[in-house]
Amino acid sequence: MIRSDFWNIKYDIETEIKPRYVRVNTLSLSLNEAVDGFRDEGWNLCKSQDKTNYKEFLNKITSLAEDEFLIDIHIPNLLIFPPKTEFYNHPAYKNGSLVLQDKASCLPVHILGPELGSIVLDMCAAPGMKTTQVAAVINNEGTIYAVERDPKRFETLNKIVDSSGATCVKTVNKDVLTCGGNNFPGVQYIIVDPSCTGSG
Incomplete structure (x- = not known):
């Protein structure tokens, strides 16, 4: 049975708080280097006392001060900042x-x-x-076939791959449904997120 306060927490996080998530690209920067860099800029790292206490973790997210940030307890190398924190002009971005x-x-x-x-x-x-x-997770050791059929989105894909230092990625401008197994030999893992989770 779902606790009575579950939906309230979910609503607050998704529709009210909307923290800023920032993934550290470990192909070019370690988590420790990123944390130290933010500390040098005046940010304060909040640490969760009990990583098994999810409600406490959510409460910390909702109560972050303007100069505080967290390390996510589930996703390695993911940082959490207060809502609307701007990074578009940050050198590391x-x-x-x-x-x-x-x-x-x-x-x-x-x-x-x-x-x-x-x-x-x-x-x-x-x-x-x-x-x-994925390139960061496998530390560029392996091969990633990145397929995108839309020409404009394919250009964006190439720019992001190039800027990230993901040298193990082979981009392919095709409709993946028209491709056969010979196009991607030896595949062990497949990612399918057609609508893109980040865009809703």
Whole structure:
């Protein structure tokens, strides 16, 4: 049975709080380097006393001060900042070291959990957040086939892949449904997120 306060928490987080999630691109920056960098800028890292207490964690998210941030307890290398925190002019965002990616968008790759050296097919890859997340998880050791059929979105995919340093990615401008197994030999993992979790 769902607790009576569950829906209130869910409503607050999704429709009222909307924290800013930032994924650290570990292909160019370690989590510790990112945390130290934010501390140097005047940010304060809040630490959860009990990582098994999800309600406490949600309460910390909803009560973040303007100069505080958290490390997510579920997704490695995901940071949480107060709502509407701006990163578009941050040097680490501009150089691809920080990725503005919601937690929901990070979950598929986290659950998939590809190992180093894996061969992965991202069937609807643009704009490339999950593609580059996979590249970071496998540390560029392996191959990622990133397929996108729309030409404009394919351009965006290439830009994001290039800026992230994801050298293991092979982008393909095709409709994946017209491709056969020979196009992507040895695939061990597949990501399919056709509507893109981050866009709703």
